[in-house]
Amino acid sequence: MTTEKNPAAIVDWEPPMPPTDLIFDDGEPLESNRHRIAMNVLIRSLQQFFADRNDFFTGGNMFIYYSSTQVRNRDFRGPDFFAVLNVDGNNPRQGWVVWEENGRYPDVIVELMSPSTAGIDKGIKKNLYEQTFRTSDYFVYDPFDPNSLQGWHLDDNQQYQPLLPNERGWLWCKRLGLWLGTSEGTIDRETAVWLRFYDVAGNLVLLPEEAAAAQTQAAVTQAEIAVAQAQAAVAEAEAAAAQVARLAARLRELGENPDML
Numbered sequence: 001m002t003t004e005k006n007p008a009a010i011v012d013w014e015p016p017m018p019p020t021d022l023i024f025d026d027g028e029p030l031e032s033n034r035h036r037i038a039m040n041v042l043i044r045s046l047q048q049f050f051a052d053r054n055d056f057f058t059g060g061n062m063f064i065y066y067s068s069t070q071v072r073n074r075d076f077r078g079p080d081f082f083a084v085l086n087v088d089g090n091n092p093r094q095g096w097v098v099w100e101e102n103g104r105y106p107d108v109i110v111e112l113m114s115p116s117t118a119g120i121d122k123g124i125k126k127n128l129y130e131q132t133f134r135t136s137d138y139f140v141y142d143p144f145d146p147n148s149l150q151g152w153h154l155d156d157n158q159q160y161q162p163l164l165p166n167e168r169g170w171l172w173c174k175r176l177g178l179w180l181g182t183s184e185g186t187i188d189r190e191t192a193v194w195l196r197f198y199d200v201a202g203n204l205v206l207l208p209e210e211a212a213a214a215q216t217q218a219a220v221t222q223a224e225i226a227v228a229q230a231q232a233a234v235a236e237a238e239a240a241a242a243q244v245a246r247l248a249a250r251l252r253e254l255g256e257n258p259d260m261l
Contacts, residue, residue: 004026031114035080037188038143038195042081045205049178054089058082062096064106066132073238078124082106083176107175110135110195113142130160136175139195144191146182153217157256170198176207 039060044057060081082096085107085188098105109129111121121140129135132153140147151171152160164170168183179198187194187207197205206214 007060031112031117032143032188033193034143035112035114037190038141038192039080041187041194041196041207042110045207046176047085048208048211049074049197049199055086056103057084057087057091057093057096059093059096062093062185063096064133065095066098066105068236079106079109080112081108081110082186083108085175104134106136108139109133110136110139110180111138111143112195114144118142120152130154130158134158137170139173139180141195143195149180149182149195151180168202172175173197217221 007092021042027086043058043060050056051077058081061078061084064078064082078095079092083106084096084101084104087101087104090123096106106129111117111125118140126138127138129138130152136154138160139149139151141150141253149169153163153174155161157244165171166179168181173180176197179200179202181196181198182193183196183204184193185191199205204210
């Protein structure tokens with residue numbers, strides 16, 4: 001017996017809609033306070049670097065949703081830091097939902113490792129970011145281990161190739177056009193070797209408060225230069241006046257009229 005298909009049923013068929021009951025907070029804190037600071041350092045410094053742009057989004061410890069299967073399996077993925085270029089930066093987001101972002105995945109991801117997560121960060125997650133996300137640049141770093149920085153770049157065959165450090169131990173992030181390296185300092189009252197961005201010339205990409213402090217120091221320096229220049233001008237004028245006075249005195253000794261000066 002042959003069953004004929006109903007053409008109207010085929011026309012009326014619609015693909016299932018993506019899930020909408022998404023969870024954006026699993027209540028799990030970051031590994032440590034240092035991990036939290038390290039994440040914020042990357043986010044805030046990149047925002048400062050791109051302060052004149054509004055075509056990017058950067059976040060951290062936020063869920064990335066990329067498939068209905070992932071949602072059903074509650075397979076939450078929340079990179080410690082990620083950046084997406086050429087998107088609307090004004091759009092408010094609780095997380096990154098790929099099907100609501102025109103299929104866009106993160107361009108750059110950084111995972112802040114710990115001894116308990118290093119295997120996953122360099123294994124399962126690395127494979128996911130390479131094979132599913134196709135994330136251009138992926139880095140891992142343990143904020144408690146200054147020598148732990150590693151990175152990979154997606155080649156033309158869509159496979160991760162290890163990045164080689166420069167003479168300073170920095171790794172080049174091609175997608176952002178920035179270096180990733182380390183810098184020791186005290187941030188939020190914690191002293192550590194932090195993962196930081198550097199521009200192409202090797203200058204540290206500053207946090208907003210660092211940029212403000214640098215601007216204040218530049219203004220103070222300019223004021224000090226202006227004061228020094230004014231003092232030099234006064235000293236020069238006083239020296240010229242003294243020279244005129246000496247010449248006038250000498251002319252009077254010679255019987256000449258000093259008003260001729």
